[in-house]
Amino acid sequence: xxxxxxxxxxxxxxxxxxxxxxxxxxxxxxxxxxxxxxxxxxxxxxxxxxxxxxxxxxxxxxxxxxxxxxxxxxxxxxxxxxxxxxxxxxxxxxxxxxxxxxxxxxxxxxxx
Numbered sequence: 418x419x420x421x422x423x424x425x426x427x428x429x430x431x432x433x434x435x436x437x438x439x440x441x442x443x444x445x446x447x448x449x450x451x452x453x454x455x456x457x458x459x460x461x462x463x464x465x466x467x468x469x470x471x472x473x474x475x476x477x478x479x480x481x482x483x484x485x486x487x488x489x490x491x492x493x494x495x496x497x498x499x500x501x502x503x504x505x506x507x508x509x510x511x512x513x514x515x516x517x518x519x520x521x522x523x524x525x526x527x528x529x
Contacts, residue, residue, distance in 0.1 A: 424526055427523055459522075505518060
């Protein structure tokens, strides 16, 4: 049995805060909080290729994410609404949602 660990990373491009969709998000009242939630969602999706999976541990995805991300439910709801309306989060099945900018920004390696 192998004890090889796998390490993941998410590239944060130097112009992240200059992207149109991030600038727009930050200008909304509470936008800095929503931006942090978006970044946390990106990190959460790393091991799954940019996909957020609704595991049905709660009644709705936003409730599950609020617990997983340790954020207020209303802030998560507003962030999800923004991501959907700006084509940053796309449903790919009933339970899977793709953060479509993430797959090109992730990588992994082992400790060997």
